[in-house]
Amino acid sequence: xxxxxxxxxxxxxxxxxxxxxxxxxxxxxxxxxxxxxxxxxxxxxxxxxxxxxxxxxxxxxxxxxxxxxxxxxxxxxxxxxxxxxxxxxxxxxxxxxxxxxxxxxxxxxxxxxxxxxxxxxxxxxxxxxxxxxxxxxxxxxxxxxxxxxxxxxxxxxxxxxxxxxxxxxxxxxxxxxxxxxxxxxxxxxxxxxxxxxxxxxxxxxxxxxxxxxxxxxxxxxxxxxxxxxxxxxxxxxxxxxxxxxxxxxxxxxxxxxxxxxxxxxxxxxxxxxxxxxxxxxxxxxxxxxxxxxxxxxxxxxxxxxxxxx
Amino acid sequence: xxxxxxxxxxxxxxxxxxxxxxxxxxxxxxxxxxxxxxxxxxxxxxxxxxxxxxxxxxxxxxxxxxxxxxxxxxxxxxxxxxxxxxxxxxxxxxxxxxxxxxxxxxxxxxxxxxxxxxxxxxxxxxxxxxxxxxxxxxxxxxxxxxxxxxxxxxxxxxxxxxxxxxxxxxxxxxxxxxxxxxxxxxxxxxxxxxxxxxxxxxxxxxxxxxxxxxxxxxxxxxxxxxxxxxxxxxxxxxxxxxxxxxxxxxxxxxxxxxxxxxxxxxxxxxxxxxxxxxxxxxxxxxxxxxxxxxxxxxxxxxxxxxxxx
Numbered sequence: 001x002x003x004x005x006x007x008x009x010x011x012x013x014x015x016x017x018x019x020x021x022x023x024x025x026x027x028x029x030x031x032x033x034x035x036x037x038x039x040x041x042x043x044x045x046x047x048x049x050x051x052x053x054x055x056x057x058x059x060x061x062x063x064x065x066x067x068x069x070x071x072x073x074x075x076x077x078x079x080x081x082x083x084x085x086x087x088x089x090x091x092x093x094x095x096x097x098x099x100x101x102x103x104x105x106x107x108x109x110x111x112x113x114x115x116x117x118x119x120x121x122x123x124x125x126x127x128x129x130x131x132x133x134x135x136x137x138x139x140x141x142x143x144x145x146x147x148x149x150x151x152x153x154x155x156x157x158x159x160x161x162x163x164x165x166x167x168x169x170x171x172x173x174x175x176x177x178x179x180x181x182x183x184x185x186x187x188x189x190x191x192x193x194x195x196x197x198x199x200x201x202x203x204x205x206x207x208x209x210x211x212x213x214x215x216x217x218x219x220x221x222x223x224x225x226x227x228x229x230x231x232x233x234x235x236x237x238x239x240x241x242x243x244x245x246x247x248x249x250x251x252x253x254x255x256x257x258x259x260x261x262x263x264x265x266x267x268x269x270x271x272x273x274x275x276x277x278x279x280x281x282x283x284x285x286x287x288x289x290x291x292x293x294x295x296x297x298x299x300x301x302x303x304x305x306x307x308x309x
Numbered sequence: 310x311x312x313x314x315x316x317x318x319x320x321x322x323x324x325x326x327x328x329x330x331x332x333x334x335x336x337x338x339x340x341x342x343x344x345x346x347x348x349x350x351x352x353x354x355x356x357x358x359x360x361x362x363x364x365x366x367x368x369x370x371x372x373x374x375x376x377x378x379x380x381x382x383x384x385x386x387x388x389x390x391x392x393x394x395x396x397x398x399x400x401x402x403x404x405x406x407x408x409x410x411x412x413x414x415x416x417x418x419x420x421x422x423x424x425x426x427x428x429x430x431x432x433x434x435x436x437x438x439x440x441x442x443x444x445x446x447x448x449x450x451x452x453x454x455x456x457x458x459x460x461x462x463x464x465x466x467x468x469x470x471x472x473x474x475x476x477x478x479x480x481x482x483x484x485x486x487x488x489x490x491x492x493x494x495x496x497x498x499x500x501x502x503x504x505x506x507x508x509x510x511x512x513x514x515x516x517x518x519x520x521x522x523x524x525x526x527x528x529x530x531x532x533x534x535x536x537x538x539x540x541x542x543x544x545x546x547x548x549x550x551x552x553x554x555x556x557x558x559x560x561x562x563x564x565x566x567x568x569x570x571x572x573x574x575x576x577x578x579x580x581x582x583x584x585x586x587x588x589x590x591x592x593x594x595x596x597x598x599x600x601x602x603x604x605x606x607x608x609x610x611x612x613x614x615x616x617x618x
Contacts, residue, residue, distance in 0.1 A: 246481075
């Protein structure tokens, strides 16, 4: 790898005809960073890191071309989706070219239980389409509205839905990926089943993900529920019992000891002082037997919103 | 209770105007028995048991009328669906009236995740309707084609699907039942949530089930697969690992040590001599990562049929 300072970026860019390139420093700065500033440690280490140019391909052919040019110029290449991670995984430590996948946002197909997508499809946008045939992503992070599927696979681990399906690295939660390599002759490779672990959670460093085949979960009408408890261990045991109850369908079980609930400002009306809480998503068809479980553990439902509300 | 011999059955029957009554001895004999003869012990104990008459109501009002008349005459009453059980649960030990629920076979409504049905709806017939909106019963016994939902709740315990949802008695697998009592003034009672356990698996002895609200599971395209192993404990561990793999969607895991597979005559082409087998139903979207698990345990897939075949 040459240092980015030694690279003739105009020359490099001139070889990428037809591909969207961003040179504007403000835009490049914005697309060089993620939510690293959540960390006071990373804040000082990463705040000045910048790429040299940003490219926004729309096809695998364009990604191959970008890979070829990066190899030719020995330019660092950093892959990113929406940059919603907060560990600095898509910040270019040594400048170089930033490959923004957000224009590769096609859904190839969706069928019951399975879909094929480009990496730049946003999670919520995907679900909007999949919901039309009764399916959705098995799990999603808190950055659901803006995060891309490729970025989630590259840098994510699990999320809402993991109580049922486990985490992304668990067998069966990612069926296949197509990647472009950064070899002397960049290639398009398809990795299937266990082979996907070579690029799963690898931040794009082992290959540029250009397509993903992802299993789906069925859509239930999900109700959002908050239950509060006087005693933390009772709340924890309630969460465990709900997790173990195969007959109760759930998407989220999130147990919080006071004073953590005091930070959930938007929910303060439903989180009484000094109480421990369970934030839950429950299938509406399970709500009634679920309430028996709440009674058994002496919990109090302070909030309940059905899927229609 | 009076002995059935002392009851004037013609008089009793005359009070049940408008309700289908069966007096023909051959028919009454047939509807007095279940698959008890699977047991050599029960065979001798039950083979001569007969009811006096069979009634086939179609509405709750008719069931109430039958209950009223049975109380008035102190006549024994035995409830049955299709009689596919094999423990003699719906065989009248002391004669009396047999209440056959198979004409109460209306589906009241089906929505995503939940349905309301009369007890005489057959399991497979129900699924045929529910499949139209992408849902199905969470679990089903081997008598799926002929058994009724009411009979399954009255006498069943679990079945294909229990690997995911647990068994019928587990919280969340039966939302509500309506029952008719056999009191001096028979009543219609609705039991919801935990209250359903009063009649769940009680063979109709605690009340005549006249309506059920049952949670559903999503339909996946299910593939049927047979995997064989040289070593039984490897087969068992494979089954456990598959059961624990939250990312792999399954409906059946059934592990059999040789020589049990030698009794599965219809499958003999796929069950090699001296090998131990796993009979499986796997979501098609999970088939590919599932095969990695098979490889990991050194299993051999001898049969695979997709949902379309």
